[in-house]
Amino acid sequence: MYNFLYYKDDEGIREPWFFENSKLPIILSYLAPIDIYAIAFGPWVWCRGELDEETRNHESIHYHQQLELLFIGQWILYVFYWLKGLITYRDGEIAYRQSPFEREAYDNDQNLDYLKTRKPYAWRNYRGTNNDST
Numbered sequence: 001m002y003n004f005l006y007y008k009d010d011e012g013i014r015e016p017w018f019f020e021n022s023k024l025p026i027i028l029s030y031l032a033p034i035d036i037y038a039i040a041f042g043p044w045v046w047c048r049g050e051l052d053e054e055t056r057n058h059e060s061i062h063y064h065q066q067l068e069l070l071f072i073g074q075w076i077l078y079v080f081y082w083l084k085g086l087i088t089y090r091d092g093e094i095a096y097r098q099s100p101f102e103r104e105a106y107d108n109d110q111n112l113d114y115l116k117t118r119k120p121y122a123w124r125n126y127r128g129t130n131n132d133s134t
């Protein structure tokens with residue numbers, strides 16, 4: 001049976017489906033408060049250019065956050081944390097960077113082995129505080 005919460009399949013860490021050199025991030029950037037380079041939605045990731053290892057890892061972290069929240073839960077919480085940040089910081093870009101989902105991804109995307117040892121729901125450790133020492 002397909003297990004959403006299982007981090008690895010036979011070939012290693014489970015990764016989303018990457019589409020490189022896509023126009024979708026450019027189109028979405030007109031609507032979003034930030035310039036989007038790559039975006040993850042469901043099991044797909046669209047990227048403006050070619051993905052480097054770090055961005056690939058960043059988007060894979062989001063993919064695992066979505067898997068463990070059955071996608072819809074992550075989208076709802078993602079919007080919730082962004083709006084919460086917007087009220088707190090009154091700045092769309094800071095609100096985006098302070099979301100626990102983004103903080104987990106940015107803090108760990110340089111560690112290409114992160115997903116091998118990541119604990120389920122690890123983004124929860126990035127809630128609440130505003131410092132980067134977590």
Ligand SMILES: [Zn+2]
Pocket residue numbers: 058062101102105
């Ligand atoms: Zn991100």
